[in-house]
Amino acid sequence: MIVLYVLCLIVVILILQTTLAEFVVELAGAKPDLILLVVLSLGLSRGKRAGIGYGWLLGLIQDILSGSLLGQNVLSKGIIGYLTGILHRNLGDLTMISHLVIVPLATLFDAAIHLGTVFLLYGAPIGKQVLITVGIIMLLNTIASPLVSWLVRIFARRIWDRQGVVSFGRLR
Amino acid sequence: MRQLGERRWDLLLVSGLIVFSLALMTLQVRHHGLTAPIERFVITIVGPLQSLIHEPISAIRRLNFRLASMKSLWDENRSLKDELQRLRAAETAYQELQLKNDRLRRLLSFKEQLSFATLTASVIARDTTNWSKTITIDAGSESGVREELPVLNHEGILGHVIRVAPYHAQVLLITDARGSVDAMMQRTRTGGVFIGSSNGRNAGVLRYVHHEEDVRVNDRVVSSGYGGIYPKGILLGVVKSVDRSGSGLFQTVHVEPAADFSRLEEVLVVVDQRPSP
8 A cells, every 4th residue: 555655646746747847847948856856755754765676766767767867866866865965854855945955956956966977987078058957957946945844744644644554764 | 215325326426427428439539629628738747747657666676587587697698608618629629739830830841951860749748947958858768869869949949858768858958058069150161169058048158169260240150960960961050149358269159049949848869869761
């Protein structure tokens, strides 16, 4: 049952990423990374093991679906999930402050992983325009994070709190 | 006695009335001019009164008519709106078909100019991240698609196939930082390597172009045929700017891809680069 709920959450996020996010691209030239926001929420609310576990899984799915180099999103989302999971005891869930601080930092870290791997492996140039693109993505992620964390909270209540399951990490 | 007087009086009144009426009728018929002034007088007095009463009665009559016809107007309006909606939907569908027809005609015209076998496919999904430039098409191994097959459209090179499933395939676009294309300037035949930009925009850079080479803005860049993926001579893009300010051996040539990657709908997959018989 947990697997089903998690799959539903993934499907919902992927549908939003490929439909709503595409609409945003036409307006802003970039799109929010909803997978990143889900990993952040899960890490903060469930702990570091859950963060790294779901970061790994969602990153892998994102790599496969997006045609990215396999392992790029696995690495970035896994680390982000783990690091935010460390903050789990202190913050618990995404609050207003964490929306404004953690989300932009996580976006920056994710962009650094992507651009760094591409630069090291393919020698692709990183132009000045990339800073503008990263800035736009940070802004879009910050705007989208309350909605995503709300969705995750709903799923978390249904999946874990109801069943009292300890999966990947400990309950608060 | 009294009763007799009253009876006589009644008889007188009735006869007088009859006589007067007959006389009036006779006058009316035979001598109209005599009664005309009386008639005019009466009409002059009564006419305005009639007008005064007529207006509200007419208003009530009109209102009644409007109320009665409103329901039929309402029904007719709704029916016309439904039909308008249906016609608009049909018009939109027609325009969509017209546009698709135009696109396919252009694609077909381009395909006929090519000397190798191609397969037409539709784009069904785009990349889900900001940093990778890929599309998913609705043709896979069952249709003869394999990895590393080049993908084009009538505007130019789009990319090459990187992952294949039975009925779908993922295409890495040339604007992705991982998608390098061996290219050359069409005018001077100067060689270089086109690499997609990693900044999220649909642009790229032509690298390894020697500092001394003659490269101008608006020069066309085409595939060189080397590298084993793309056939020779397919348009890649146009030079947007040239930067020779660096001290290295090479100049930096910024290239605007010829294809509009934001509007990809149908593509051609080159399934066999050998010239068709």
